[in-house]
Amino acid sequence: MIRTVSIWRWQLVFTGSVVAIVVMVTAFKPETFANTLVVAGAVLVLVTSVLTLAVPWHRLPRSAAAVVPLLDALAIGFTTNAPGLRLGFLWVFPIVWLATYFTLPWVFGGIVFISATLVLFAEQSGSPADILLRLLTLVITLGFLGVTVRIGAQRSRAARRLLQRRSEQVNRAAVRAEANQRRVIQIVDALSVALVVVTAGGRILQMNDAYRALYGRDRFGAELSTAAVEYDARRGVALPPSRTCLARAAGGEKLDAERVWLFDGAGQWRALEVSTQPMASAGEGEAITLVVIDDVTARLEVDEERRAFNAMISHELRNPLTAIVGHVDLLREREDLPGRVPAQLEIIANAGERMHDLVTSILRQTSHTAQDPFESVDLREVVESAAASYAPVISSNRQTLRVEGAESLVISGDAFRLRQVVDNLLSNAAKYTPAGGHIGIDLDTMAGDQAVVTIIDDGFGMAADDVARVFEPYFRTDSAVRAGIGGTGLGMGIVREIVAAHEGSIDIASEVGVGTRVTLRFPQRRVMEAQV
Incomplete structure (x- = not known):
């Protein structure tokens, strides 16, 4: 079908040129049409064009299309019979056509055919030398044109074939590269070690499945609702966003097997x-x-299990060894021991003491002194760390968050558990406050050495009956269930247990349509006692 359209295009261009010439001849030299051969040439062009449009060339052999330029050449030969009208230059069309689509023998054959029409139909004015000169000039000009166009067409086809082969090679290389990339990704995803590539701007380029599972990300890399949080130590202080592994790597820090705890x-x-x-x-x-x-x-x-096992074994060995060594010492003090018994007791005593020293050494290496889990904790730092973690969620909800009050509010407690309290209350405030709402956290010290943290929101609020049941396991308000807000109903119970473990108290005041106020109170006296 492409070949058919190309033949139509060539013929229509030629026909359009002939029609334009016929119009101009009609306007300026109408007497030319008194020549029957000129009229026959114009009619032959039109007939050839109609037949060209009617023939399904894609169903015929390629050589069949050569008939069209030869008929055009014959039509041009008819018009050369008109005296004073030089239309022989139109032979350029059929020669270029033959040179573009056929081989050089076809081009030379076309030139011979054109020369014959020139001899048979052209107006033969002038001497035989003039006629021969015009014929040779035409043959040389058309020959040069045909050869030049043919060479250009061959080069064009060669370049097209080369580009096509290059394109195929590039496509094959791209397919191989894509297959290799898929294999590399499969290998990297199969590793148990988490891998992630980060730019200096903090943008993640690639990550494997181990990293997604570890840090709570979906297959597209987006954070899940249960994203992980990094800490400086087990049950320690949550790392701010600027000190996480990725932030430090993006900042150019060199990390070498550095320990980080992840919740x-x-x-x-x-x-x-x-x-x-x-x-x-x-x-x-x-x-x-x-x-x-x-x-x-x-x-x-x-x-840890090995150390505990060693400690347990050492401890269990120490007691019987102590008894053995003690009783041997008692026996050695007796004066009625017969014969070689004192020497044998001396050997037993030495061996027992060496065993005792060995067990004592193991106990010293594996023992862990029980420590009070409570230490000095600045509630301001805990609150600001939680606020920084929830800032993206609050921002995406188009809410505002403010932290005001005491610049430092130190109590004795467990920083990790206290962070859980603030995280849970902030999460509830963000979930139950509509877009455009406000969330505030105030820190203050009250009389009686009490540290007070108040979390306020202007969200949906709760009825008095719901406030009374808020600490019940699995309790959720009807409005939250109807609104499809996620939750398990366990968070507030956990919060109360943690606050109680710190000898503190929690009070909740709420009103439907107005908002909720949660007040936490912790004693500060334990800090002062620890510092005495």
């Missing part, structure tokens, strides 16, 4: 060893860094 979305502690490795970037592009995160929780647990 994952499933509520489990994980010990991580984080290392960074700079990667080559394309051209002068942004610097990129590979972050390697190894989960060593199982290894630490095994070490």
